[in-house]
Amino acid sequence: MADTTSRLTSLKARIIELADMAGSDRKGEALALATELSTELDRLLAETPARPASDPGQHRAAPRAPRDEVERCPVCSLRSFHFQKGSIRECTDGGFEAFYRCGSCAHEGWREIT
Numbered sequence: 446m447a448d449t450t451s452r453l454t455s456l457k458a459r460i461i462e463l464a465d466m467a468g469s470d471r472k473g474e475a476l477a478l479a480t481e482l483s484t485e486l487d488r489l490l491a492e493t494p495a496r497p498a499s500d501p502g503q504h505r506a507a508p509r510a511p512r513d514e515v516e517r518c519p520v521c522s523l524r525s526f527h528f529q530k531g532s533i534r535e536c537t538d539g540g541f542e543a544f545y546r547c548g549s550c551a552h553e554g555w556r557e558i559t
């Protein structure tokens with residue numbers, strides 16, 4: 446779709462701009478642009494029809510582990526939020542998420558991974 450392509454091209458240009466801002470003192474502008482881009486991507490994702498399962502070369506295998514197996518716990522803020530091995534599952538949006546459990550306060554939750 447030509448419309449989607451032009452919007453994606455525009456998004457890409459703004460993401461590059463955002464990266465430039467992040468490296469400077471324009472944090473406020475960067476945050477506003479990030480919110481705008483996120484909203485635009487949500488719209489595009491909502492409009493993009495799901496790919497057929499038979500589409501060759503498009504199948505993504507689930508990653509075995511997230512990049513960071515230990516993260517900061519959102520509840521007690523200690524760095525003891527551990528990825529539970531073998532817990533990766535596919536999200537509804539086509540990405541993947543992993544299950545974490547805090548070794549300190551026992552908080553549990555899913556984290557999206559890339």
Ligand SMILES: [Zn+2]
Binds near residue numbers: 519520521547548552
């Ligand atoms: Zn915790």
